[in-house]
Amino acid sequence: MKSRYLELDAVLLELETALRQRSPFSLVRVGDGENIVMAQETVWTMEEVLQERWSIKANKGQKGLTLPNLVLRDLVAASLQRATIVGILPPDDQTIKAPDYLKRALTDKLFAYYGIEPALTCHACVNRDLARTPRFWQLLAGKRVLLVTREIQELQNALVQDPYNLNIAAALPFDGWDDLPETLQWIAAHPDEFDVALFSCGVNAVVLAEQAAALSGKVAIDFGKANNIILKGSPN
Template identity: 70%
Template structure:
């Protein structure tokens, strides 16, 4: 991957500049779920995909999508190709609890298959780090925030009070991939109402964040497990 790797402060610089200059920026991430979705009939046969524990959980309704889903596969790959900053797991990384074969080795395989070559990368768990850095919240202070997540009421309530005090101007519940098109239409209808959008909705957040930035010219972040950090003090 011939990309520029951004440390935490570099990511914050990018976010701050994009907000100040009112230009589009999408920050998305690749973990085991994204890898599995993209591997369908691309680098793995669907039978192999469906045997993975993550895929079994997805088909029990726990991941906001069901497999096989080749349309979603292609949308995730396309969004990763277009996104401003892509979080990837370093080789040998142990931050996320997933089998090694579902982490960076599989990312390298699917990126090679789809020709995904991000200009800017950072750590895939950047969202967990962001919420623990005071500067992130300072950057968001006074900005109009759009929130899309499954745990809507809890997360919205938490973010509006101490210590975050975010100005959440609009929020929408998102449970599964079937809501993608109507959610993106709704976001476009709100395009002049917000400065930054936060998405905590699993693999769906990759598509939502990249598309939102592209369609509305705003900053959009795949917030991932950051919601758990805020609500429970831990990622899982």
């Protein structure tokens, strides 16, 4: 990969610049779920995909999508082509609990298959670092924030209080894949009602964050399990 790898400080600098210049910016991330969704009938057979524990959980309603879903597969790959920064797992990642074969090795295969070459990359768990970094919250101070997640009321209640004190301009409940078109329609219709969008929507967040930045010209972040850190003190 010819990408430039950014440590946390450099990610924050890119974010700060986008906010100051009011330029579109999307931060998306690739973990085991994104890999499995993109592997459908590309580098794996559908049978192999559906045997995975993650896929079984998804088809029990635990991941905000069900498989097979080739439309989401193609949308995720397209969004990874266009996003400003793409979070990927390092080759020796121990941060997430998934088996090794679902991590960086599979990402590399998929990026080669799709010809995905992000200009900028960072750690896929950067969202967890952002949630724990006071400077991130300082950058959001005074900005109008759009929240999109399943736990919308709890997250909104937490973020308007200390130590975050955010201005939540809009909060959209997002239960899963079926809500994606309506969410993007709302963003396209209200591009001037927020400055920053935070998406905790599983794999769907890759598409939502990249598309939100493109549709609104604003900053959009695939926030993932950072909402768990805010609500429970731990990503899991």
